[in-house]
Amino acid sequence: xxxxxxxxxxxxxxxxxxxxxxxxxxxxxxxxxxxxxxxxxxxxxxxxxxxxxxxxxxxxxxxxxxxxxxxxxxxxxxxxxxxxxxxxxxxxxxxxxxxxxxxxxxxxxxxxxxxxxxxxxxxxxxxxxxxxxxxxxxxxxxxxxxxxxxxxxxxxxxxxxxxxxxxxxxxxxxxxxxxxxxxxxxxxxxxxxxxxxxxxxxxxxxxxxxxxxxxxxxxxxxxxxxxxxxxxxxxxxxxxxxxxxxxxxxxxxxxxxxxxxxxxxxxxxxxxxxxxxxxxxxxxxxxxxxxxxxxxxxxxxxxxxxxxxxxxxxxxxxxxxxxxxxxxxxxxxxxxxxxxxxxxxxxxxxxxxxxxxxxxxxxxxxxxxxxxxxxxxxxxxxxxxxxxxxxxxxxxxxxxxxxxxxxxxxxxx
Amino acid sequence: xxxxxxxxxxxxxxxxxxxxxxxxxxxxxxxxxxxxxxxxxxxxxxxxxxxxxxxxxxxxxxxxxxxxxxxxxxxxxxxxxxxxxxxxxxxxxxxxxxxxxxxxxxxxxxxxxxxxxxxxxxxxxxxxxxxxxxxxxxxxxxxxxxxxxxxxxxxxxxxxxxxxxxxxxxxxxxxxxxxxxxxxxxxxx
Numbered sequence: 191x192x193x194x195x196x197x198x199x200x201x202x203x204x205x206x207x208x209x210x211x212x213x214x215x216x217x218x219x220x221x222x223x224x225x226x227x228x229x230x231x232x233x234x235x236x237x238x239x240x241x242x243x244x245x246x247x248x249x250x251x252x253x254x255x256x257x258x259x260x261x262x263x264x265x266x267x268x269x270x271x272x273x274x275x276x277x278x279x280x281x282x283x284x285x286x287x288x289x290x291x292x293x294x295x296x297x298x299x300x301x302x303x304x305x306x307x308x309x310x311x312x313x314x315x316x317x318x319x320x321x322x323x324x325x326x327x328x329x330x331x332x333x334x335x336x337x338x339x340x341x342x343x344x345x346x347x348x349x350x351x352x353x354x355x356x357x358x359x360x361x362x363x364x365x366x367x368x369x370x371x372x373x374x375x376x377x378x379x380x381x382x383x384x385x386x387x388x389x390x391x392x393x394x395x396x397x398x399x400x401x402x403x404x405x406x407x408x409x410x411x412x413x414x415x416x417x418x419x420x421x422x423x424x425x426x427x428x429x430x431x432x433x434x435x436x437x438x439x440x441x442x443x444x445x446x447x448x449x450x451x452x453x454x455x456x457x458x459x460x461x462x463x464x465x466x467x468x469x470x471x472x473x474x475x476x477x478x479x480x481x482x483x484x485x486x487x488x489x490x491x492x493x494x495x496x497x498x499x500x501x502x503x504x505x506x507x508x509x510x511x512x513x514x515x516x517x518x519x520x521x522x523x524x525x526x527x528x529x530x531x532x533x534x535x536x537x538x539x540x541x542x543x544x545x546x547x548x549x550x551x552x553x554x555x556x557x558x559x560x561x562x563x564x565x566x567x568x569x570x571x572x573x574x575x576x577x578x579x580x581x582x583x584x585x586x587x588x589x590x591x592x593x594x595x596x597x598x599x600x601x602x603x
Numbered sequence: 604x605x606x607x608x609x610x611x612x613x614x615x616x617x618x619x620x621x622x623x624x625x626x627x628x629x630x631x632x633x634x635x636x637x638x639x640x641x642x643x644x645x646x647x648x649x650x651x652x653x654x655x656x657x658x659x660x661x662x663x664x665x666x667x668x669x670x671x672x673x674x675x676x677x678x679x680x681x682x683x684x685x686x687x688x689x690x691x692x693x694x695x696x697x698x699x700x701x702x703x704x705x706x707x708x709x710x711x712x713x714x715x716x717x718x719x720x721x722x723x724x725x726x727x728x729x730x731x732x733x734x735x736x737x738x739x740x741x742x743x744x745x746x747x748x749x750x751x752x753x754x755x756x757x758x759x760x761x762x763x764x765x766x767x768x769x770x771x772x773x774x775x776x777x778x779x780x781x782x783x784x785x786x787x788x789x790x791x792x
Contacts, residue, residue: 199773203745206726210646210746214655217663219637225663226670309675338675344668345689346759512764517734520695522759529759 301394302373308357308392309338311400315355316408318379318386329355329379329386339378340577346520346530348506355379358387359577363421365391366453374406374427376419376577384435387416389427389451406451411435417446418582426452428464430582443587468579470496470539471587472503474572476595478549485517486549488595492572494537495590500574501583503534505545507570507593513552514566514597521568531570551597565598633673636682637666643747644687648694650742653731661697665690687747688757691739698735729779737772740765 303311315331339356341347350356359376378387391404407429409416418430433445448464449457473495478488494500508524509516519531534543551566571592574583585591641662649658669676669686676682730738743749743757751769755762 199745199776202726203741206650207646207746210649211642214642214645214649214659216641216645216659219634219641219666222633222637222663222666222670225667306672306674338672342689345685345692512761512767515736517736520736520758520760523761526761527759 302362302371303360303375303392303394303400304373305340305357305360308336308360308375308400311336311357313390313392313400313402315377315390315402316388316405318388318408319381320408325381328381331355334377334379336377341530343502343504343530343533343575346506348504348528348530353380359419360392361419361421361427361580363427364425365427365451367425369425369453372403374419374421376416384411384415386411386435389416389419389429404453407431409435418577418584420581422450422452423465426450428460428582429457430469430584436588442589446584446586448582465581466498467581468498468501468574468583469586470494470498470500470584471590472496472500472537472572472574472585473590474570474593476593478595478597478601480601481548484550486551486597486601488516488547488549488568490545490547490570490593490595491542492534492537492545493542494539496586497539499539500537501579501581502536502575503572504530504575505532505534505570505572506530507568509566509568511561511566513556513561514568515550515552516568517548517550519547524569528570534572549595549597551602554599554602557599562599565596565601567594567596569594633670633677636669636677640683640686641666644690647687647742647746648690650727650730650746651691651735651738652694652698653727657697658694661693662690664693684753684757691757695735695739725780726776729776732779733772733775736768737775740768741772741776744769 312333312335315334317326317331318329319325334355336355336357337350337352339350339358341350356378357375358378361374361376362371363374364370365372365374373392374389375392376387376389378385380386386409388408389406390402391406392400393403395401406427407416409431412434415432415435416429417432417435420428420430422428427450429449429451431447431449436444446461446469447459448461450460450464451457471494473493474490476488476490478486480486490505492503492505506528507519507521508526508528509521510524512523521531522529532545534545537543549566549568554562557566569592573591574585576583644665645658645662648662649655652658652661665686668689669682676685679685730741733741739758740754743754744751749757751762751765754765758765
């Protein structure tokens with residue numbers, strides 16, 4: 191085969207693609223259906239195992255929550271497995287128009303929606319900013335059409351594409367002693383700069399739809415900002431409430447409290463006793479080193495600087511110019527996008543992980559005046575995958591989760 | 604015309620305009636969608652990873668994710684692009700984490716499975732030897748028939764970046780194919 195021109199390229203690839211298609215042997219679609227079904231079953235089994243634990247065993251973290259015990263053991267294995275977004279989503283029914291799982295059975299059992307059931311559902315909700323008039327216009331609630339509030343991590347999504355009202359998490363828990371298990375949904379909207387969240391109890395309306403049966407809390411972003419929810423170990427739902435809604439790394443550490451809600455009772459502060467898996471401080475830093483061959487190695491170090499195990503982590507980054515090529519990942523320009531470029535496994539307290547990227551800067555002669563002065567840079571940040579587990583996810587010190595690296599004209603000299 | 608490997612592509616028309624496999628209809632069912640797309644995408648990922656079984660696994664996983672959220676994905680303007688992007692991202696992560704490129708190169712020296720013959724082997728080897736960005740751009744352009752703009756959108760980069768990848772990728776491929784050609788000539792001399 192001689193050195194190809196454009197036409198030869200096209201012809202060669204056409205033939206090659208045809209051959210590749212014939213060579214591959216993809217599984218039947220029934221296998222795909224089976225795998226997804228099994229994942230749902232696994233998810234259901236995990237929930238059942240958790241329920242059994244709750245009923246049968248006064249787990250260590252329940253002791254903490256209810257009695258202030260300082261023991262900080264992780265939950266049992268069944269409960270520590272991370273629930274990925276797709277697993278969460280897959281707990282609902284697949285087919286449009288199909289009655290959501292559980293609703294077809296009728297009877298006296300309460301019908302509990304899953305996360306997937308609520309995506310796309312219409313619900314009459316409390317206002318997100320009660321008493322704030324037109325500020326609520328950005329967050330329609332009569333009814334709200336709920337969008338999926340969990341970014342697609344694997345495809346690098348950093349923020350939610352739809353909206354404006356999102357379903358962020360759904361947990362199933364008994365809200366009163368001896369009472370039935372109920373579904374509590376964490377919903378969010380962004381009427382201004384920050385996200386405002388509310389927690390409501392949702393159940394089947396008996397007609398194939400869903401309705402809010404109780405309001406638990408509408409967060410106040412300025413003073414009692416609802417941030418996350420988690421099922422209590424025995425009875426109730428735990429509410430993580432922040433001093434104020436975080437606005438990024440600029441406002442320093444933001445304090446939090448954890449309250450336990452039970453039907454008909456006052457909120458109970460359980461901050462000192464609740465299990466704090468996922469409530470930690472993620473720190474990131476970057477260094478660059480000249481490889482001597484026209485390339486540079488950027489080393490990102492991510493450390494769990496807090497006191498509790500983290501969840502999985504998403505790294506997002508962008509580069510300031512096309513003159514800086516990053517070999518291992520697809521990194522958008524900062525002027526155009528900010529996207530996830532990598533996923534990292536959970537970190538134990540004190541544990542670090544490094545990620546290396548190979549940078550190839552264009553020759554300095556091609557740099558602009560500004561680039562000659564400031565260099566070519568990339569920057570980004572690291573966060574836990576929010577709303578992905580039946581536990582809290584919170585980085586209480588966002589000031590150190592960002593990173594930046596650069597290659598300057600001086601470096602290149 | 605740029606050859607397009609998407610099965611429903613009409614025989615004529617501009618590249619990219621025919622890049623997507625099926626126009627999405629509200630009633631489109633998953634099994635139809637799967638049948639129309641799986642071989643095409645698997646072929647592309649195979650070309651990228653160089654490992655057929657891995658490509659099949661990665662694409663199956665991408666379709667599992669699509670099925671798990673089918674009610675949402677089916678409403679997208681271009682569900683095929685969503686699955687393809689997930690499959691490519693899975694493949695990219697896979698290659699990066701497991702050093703498959705190197706193992707692929709090693710395997711090429713001791714091919715076990717039935718491989719394509721003739722020029723296809725040259726192309727496969729040449730693809731394996733160029734950088735992942737360049738390889739991805741070339742495959743998406745010439746196997747998937749995507750336009751530069753569509754590749755840029757999928758990869759989240761500027762169109763100029765994609766053009767650069769294509770130019771450099773084609774140059775690298777051409778160089779490698781020329782070397783293969785010379786070796787072939789020597790062997791036959």
